[in-house]
Amino acid sequence: MGELNKSLSLEILLKCLQCGSCTGSCPAARFSQCNPRLLAYHLVRRKFDDVKNDNLVWLCLICYSCNVRCPNNVDIPQLILRLRENALLSGLKRDVLDLYLSIVDILMEWGMLTPVLSEEIEMFKRQAGIKHGKISDQTRNDLKTIFKLTSFHEKLKMFEKEGSLK
Amino acid sequence: MNVEKLKKIPEEGDLFLYPGCLSVNIYPGIETSTIKVLSKLGYNVYVPEEVLCCGLPLFLAGILSSNTMYTIVGRILAETQDRYENVLTVCNGCYSSINSALENIKNNGESMKIIESALNAIGFTFPQNVNCFHVAELFYKMRQKISELVERPLDDLRIAVHYGCHYLYSHQNKVLDSSEHPKFLDEIVSTLGGTSIDYEEKDLCCGEPALRSIRNLSFELARRKILSIFEEEPDLILVMCPSCLRAIDKIQFEMLSFEEIDVQIPVVHISQLIGLAFGLDPRKELGLNLHLSSRDLDQSPLRKILSER
Numbered sequence: 001m002g003e004l005n006k007s008l009s010l011e012i013l014l015k016c017l018q019c020g021s022c023t024g025s026c027p028a029a030r031f032s033q034c035n036p037r038l039l040a041y042h043l044v045r046r047k048f049d050d051v052k053n054d055n056l057v058w059l060c061l062i063c064y065s066c067n068v069r070c071p072n073n074v075d076i077p078q079l080i081l082r083l084r085e086n087a088l089l090s091g092l093k094r095d096v097l098d099l100y101l102s103i104v105d106i107l108m109e110w111g112m113l114t115p116v117l118s119e120e121i122e123m124f125k126r127q128a129g130i131k132h133g134k135i136s137d138q139t140r141n142d143l144k145t146i147f148k149l150t151s152f153h154e155k156l157k158m159f160e161k162e163g164s165l166k
Numbered sequence: 167m168n169v170e171k172l173k174k175i176p177e178e179g180d181l182f183l184y185p186g187c188l189s190v191n192i193y194p195g196i197e198t199s200t201i202k203v204l205s206k207l208g209y210n211v212y213v214p215e216e217v218l219c220c221g222l223p224l225f226l227a228g229i230l231s232s233n234t235m236y237t238i239v240g241r242i243l244a245e246t247q248d249r250y251e252n253v254l255t256v257c258n259g260c261y262s263s264i265n266s267a268l269e270n271i272k273n274n275g276e277s278m279k280i281i282e283s284a285l286n287a288i289g290f291t292f293p294q295n296v297n298c299f300h301v302a303e304l305f306y307k308m309r310q311k312i313s314e315l316v317e318r319p320l321d322d323l324r325i326a327v328h329y330g331c332h333y334l335y336s337h338q339n340k341v342l343d344s345s346e347h348p349k350f351l352d353e354i355v356s357t358l359g360g361t362s363i364d365y366e367e368k369d370l371c372c373g374e375p376a377l378r379s380i381r382n383l384s385f386e387l388a389r390r391k392i393l394s395i396f397e398e399e400p401d402l403i404l405v406m407c408p409s410c411l412r413a414i415d416k417i418q419f420e421m422l423s424f425e426e427i428d429v430q431i432p433v434v435h436i437s438q439l440i441g442l443a444f445g446l447d448p449r450k451e452l453g454l455n456l457h458l459s460s461r462d463l464d465q466s467p468l469r470k471i472l473s474e475r
């Protein structure tokens with residue numbers, strides 16, 4: 001975790017001008033404490049605890065507006081994704097983790113993140129001749145293999161949740 | 167205008183349509199209308215039998231790594247089997263993940279090795295010569311032909327257009343015209359006989375990509391968006407992404423139940439809008455009654471064009 005944060009700090013230190021264009025363009029900042037400039041500031045000053053506990057990391061919409069408007073092309077969304085991953089791995093944000101792992105279960109069943117929710121939709125699909133439903137066992141196994149070979153399983157072990165995909 | 171890109175969009179022939187999650191099980195009318203409209207335009211549309219999620223929502227949450235997501239995208243694209251060169255999406259999210267995965271082929275050696283070997287292990291390879299377009303981009307290119315096929319002009323319909331961040335900002339250099347002042351959807355609206363109206367928060371994010379654990383922020387964003395749209399009293403809201411559709415559809419229902427608004431304005435996907443103009447059946451073919459904001463079509467502002475038939 002320390003190593004990752006250090007490399008993030010360096011990346012930002014080299015590029016961020018603290019101009020605030022990112023926060024100025026951030027839709028989340030208009031309605032919450034989200035503040036990409038401040039996040040960059042914390043990282044540069046190596047105030048990792050501020051970053052870690054900060055809602056900044058979780059309020060971002062990953063909408064890429066800041067990235068488009070930053071004069072020096074700092075990739076804030078990418079940074080936030082790495083910080084999220086980091087926070088999940090270190091056991092912070094248990095609630096977020098549990099929520100998303102339950103969505104992984106749906107993915108394994110349907111291949112999609114959205115099951116059919118109503119009889120009405122079922123009927124529409126039938127009448128329109130749309131056949132996409134749950135995925136086949138073969139495709140499910142493909143997904144499992146992909147997860148294994150791209151290290152998602154190792155991550156699940158760290159999340160203590162690998163059972164659901166075995 | 168991104169002339170290079172526009173040139174590459176095919177005007178006929180075979181298309182591989184990747185529907186994505188939300189347009190299959192939540193708003194299936196997006197899939198049916200897309201297939202119908204593309205067929206009317208003369209394309210030969212192939213839809214894979216199984217639909218896999220591209221993984222983007224889990225990637226944005228910090229759960230899936232980019233390598234895992236790109237490999238899933240590779241598995242999806244492998245179904246093109248060298249027969250289809252042009253992949254179409256109906257979703258800004260899928261558009262973003264597929265284009266990122268395609269860019270990754272060129273950029274990143276180490277990552278591609280992992281992806282290729284995972285794909286090989288399940289008997290697939292990452293297709294090398296695939297273009298990915300958003301269906302709205304293709305509609306823009308085909309607007310002349312579209313205008314000739316209009317049977318139910320959207321005359322007198324005032325339409326509020328929303329583009330969506332993941333189309334405009336995730337691949338800025340791939341935007342069809344301009345990420346700061348996009349116009350192509352508005353132009354399609356005029357082609358169909360409708361009027362695109364301006365509103366204060368046209369650029370504002372719909373709020374949907376917010377983590378599901380942070381409901382408040384999503385709610386506030388979508389609410390601001392809707393209030394700004396309502397000020398202009400439109401008949402219809404147009405989106406090009408099922409996720410944006412869901413945000414703008416759901417918020418109205420919530421605000422209705424809080425008695426903050428007392429009518430709803432139908433939200434439709436660009437494929438459904440063109441389907442409407444082509445005279446398709448709003449329920450059986452376009453599935454508009456499956457949207458919260460247009461469950462009761464005869465009471466909605468759409469009755470203006472529907473009752474004439």
Ligand code: SF4
Nearest residue numbers: 016017019020022070
């Ligand atoms: S816009 Fe870029 S340079 Fe300016 S504060 Fe934000 S990250 Fe730093």
Ligand code: SF4
Nearest residue numbers: 026060061063064066
């Ligand atoms: S990506 Fe996140 S930090 Fe950047 S503008 Fe969007 S919400 Fe704000």
